[in-house]
Amino acid sequence: MYKVIVIDDEPLARSLIVKMLSAHPQFEVMEECPDGFEAFKAIQKHNPDLIFLDIQMPRINGFELLEMLDKAPAVIFTTAFDEYAMKAFEHHAVDYLLKPITKDRFDKAIDKALRSSLSESVNNVNDMLNEPIYEGYQHRIVVKDRGNIRIIPVTEIHYIEANDDYIKVATKEGSYLKKQTLAYLEKTLDPNLFVRVHRSYLMPISQLQSIEPYERNSHIALLHCGMKIPVSQSGMARLKSILKL
DSSP states (O other): OEEEEEEOSOHHHHHHHHHHHTTOTTEEEEEEESSHHHHHHHHHHHOOSEEEEESSOSSSOHHHHHHHOSSOOEEEEEESOOHHHHGGGTTTSSEEEESSOOHHHHHHHHHHHHHTTTHHHHHHHHHHTTSOOOSSOOSEEEEEETTEEEEEEGGGEEEEEEETTEEEEEETTEEEEESOOHHHHHHHSOTTTEEEEETTEEEEGGGEEEEEEOSTTOEEEEETTSOEEEEOHHHHHHHHHHHTO
16 A cells, blocks of 8 residues: 655645545555645655656745655656646656546556556655756755745855755754755755855855955955855856856
């Protein structure tokens, strides 16, 4: 028996999926969730094998939810996005279903999930989280904070520091760890607003107060928040390009 959680902000969409799943006794619906916050708690509680996940939801979207999970379950996306927008996810998820979902298409997705034995799909989803999954630049970062979810607008970020397999996002309210790479964030944040000044630091241009010489071919960036972060030779070249120096 495979445990399933259905996540969609539309009650009718959730009901339709649950109804279609009733024809597949191998799956048991553990919970229905109207948003990413409720889904996060439900996934922590039930440890499902498979989730049906809408992408555009209030509060946090489907992609941000996946980022919060230490180990993502297999995923079937349910979305109103057109096929072009979903091309990047075809090889990462079990499947994706375009709304309105037909029974025939739903059954094919279930067959695909069973053929994959679900475990293979879990690995693919986890791999996905190391690759850019946003269209355009993200305007916020979602982190876990003592078991809760916190949304950090990029305008509130003081700097981002690499910390082993994690990043540390520093803000006025405090610092938060997120299991992600600095290279990933560098690709998803607007390069006109954020610059990689060192292999271990990414900073918003708006935080820069001054640049001071440090050692040979290196500098220190003094931020408005009071933090001093190292600037490598390549980082200095990026700063000069952005600041038109």
